Amino acid sequence: MQTNDSPANSCCDRDHGTPDTYNDTVRSPISADGRPVLATTYVVPARHARAVKLDARQIIRITNTHGTQVCDLWVFNRNDLNEYFSIEHTRGKITRVNPAVGDVLLTNRRRPILRFDADTSSGIHDTLIGACDVGRYVSLGFEGYHDNCADNLRQALLAIGLRARAVPQPLNLWMNIPVSTEGLLSFQPTVSKPDDFVEFTASMDCVVVMSACPMDLNGINGKKPVDVHFEVREIN
Amino acid sequence: MQTNDSPANSCCDRDHGTPDTYNDTVRSPISADGRPVLATTYVVPARHARAVKLDARQIIRITNTHGTQVCDLWVFNRNDLNEYFSIEHTRGKITRVNPAVGDVLLTNRRRPILRFDADTSSGIHDTLIGACDVGRYVSLGFEGYHDNCADNLRQALLAIGLRARAVPQPLNLWMNIPVSTEGLLSFQPTVSKPDDFVEFTASMDCVVVMSACPMDLNGINGKKPVDVHFEVREIN
Numbered sequence: 001m002q003t004n005d006s007p008a009n010s011c012c013d014r015d016h017g018t019p020d021t022y023n024d025t026v027r028s029p030i031s032a033d034g035r036p037v038l039a040t041t042y043v044v045p046a047r048h049a050r051a052v053k054l055d056a057r058q059i060i061r062i063t064n065t066h067g068t069q070v071c072d073l074w075v076f077n078r079n080d081l082n083e084y085f086s087i088e089h090t091r092g093k094i095t096r097v098n099p100a101v102g103d104v105l106l107t108n109r110r111r112p113i114l115r116f117d118a119d120t121s122s123g124i125h126d127t128l129i130g131a132c133d134v135g136r137y138v139s140l141g142f143e144g145y146h147d148n149c150a151d152n153l154r155q156a157l158l159a160i161g162l163r164a165r166a167v168p169q170p171l172n173l174w175m176n177i178p179v180s181t182e183g184l185l186s187f188q189p190t191v192s193k194p195d196d197f198v199e200f201t202a203s204m205d206c207v208v209v210m211s212a213c214p215m216d217l218n219g220i221n222g223k224k225p226v227d228v229h230f231e232v233r234e235i236n
Numbered sequence: 237m238q239t240n241d242s243p244a245n246s247c248c249d250r251d252h253g254t255p256d257t258y259n260d261t262v263r264s265p266i267s268a269d270g271r272p273v274l275a276t277t278y279v280v281p282a283r284h285a286r287a288v289k290l291d292a293r294q295i296i297r298i299t300n301t302h303g304t305q306v307c308d309l310w311v312f313n314r315n316d317l318n319e320y321f322s323i324e325h326t327r328g329k330i331t332r333v334n335p336a337v338g339d340v341l342l343t344n345r346r347r348p349i350l351r352f353d354a355d356t357s358s359g360i361h362d363t364l365i366g367a368c369d370v371g372r373y374v375s376l377g378f379e380g381y382h383d384n385c386a387d388n389l390r391q392a393l394l395a396i397g398l399r400a401r402a403v404p405q406p407l408n409l410w411m412n413i414p415v416s417t418e419g420l421l422s423f424q425p426t427v428s429k430p431d432d433f434v435e436f437t438a439s440m441d442c443v444v445v446m447s448a449c450p451m452d453l454n455g456i457n458g459k460k461p462v463d464v465h466f467e468v469r470e471i472n
Contacts, residue, residue: 088366130324
């Protein structure tokens, strides 16, 4: 195996941008280049993902149509996919575990990328648990192919001609991971309602990726994974 | 600016492996290749970092010599620095915010990399706050050069002929970031005692990087940043 011993050879080793597995996400972009028709509702089908390009100051609304679905959310600088929303850089600024309405999400270069503008749910989201991936399902005893958020992210980007090296920690919308006073975590169903939505305004030109999490081996998505929806509009 | 539109051109864009700033870390490896003399105490000087190579089944002890110092800890697969300790992948397994004695730390490929074997402190560590970097000190109003953990990591690796693309979320040893029941964070001094130590056993051949955090604009390192120490030994 090639090692990363120098800048010269470190740049082309295997990174985290290539899917391990594929589903229809890679063949189903919202448009060839990921640009949305404004004020149009798009579906993120259950177990799949979509990527959408936002210009700075455009607004995205993501709707938990059935109220029971976790949506993994990533945001990348559209002109440099090595820069992306980073919760650990954001926390130092917001001094809170999870972001809430009014907060500005920062990138791993500590620059604003999204502003959290609205949330009709009770504000229960997760930033502690990494995206599910092939290894997560293996560790849970699943055999064979399983849709997963990490590959959904990779495919959604590839579907619009983009590729990121990293699978950053997502903002897991509506994912309900209570933390006890002892720091213990548990995986619980969402507490959101049908048609709850969140809205964000882009602080820079960016690409937003949403995965309707396919986890069905614990209760986080209720009885089964279902669709979520989104739309993009200009600032009012 | 070059964009990451395809695998072909994405591999050589600017990544996160090159220091923004330098201190003596880059000129002060423990040895040319980072291999330690076993059972020998090494210093991580205040505000600086050191990298050390561990073979699988070797043990590292990191000592908070003065009891007041935060030590950012990273662990990379020595043969593929794109694989590294990832707290968000580990949390799904340990179902706890922070790791504790008995836990196995997993990589971003969900493979064991370190086993947490001993901790004489009360177990207060942090995994929520990203490593301090140039941007962090700018955001706190500091003007001019400031040592920082992200550049310390990069330099410590370069000092032994390695380079990682990412600055992963560190395990911030002894960093005291209490979380309120409302999820609010605060930056508090360590509660560890002089000569408290932690021990880990390597689950794979790896490189461990420790930065004696130079933060002196809030209280996390007490009155001022000081040294920590470490040593490596064979399994008993």
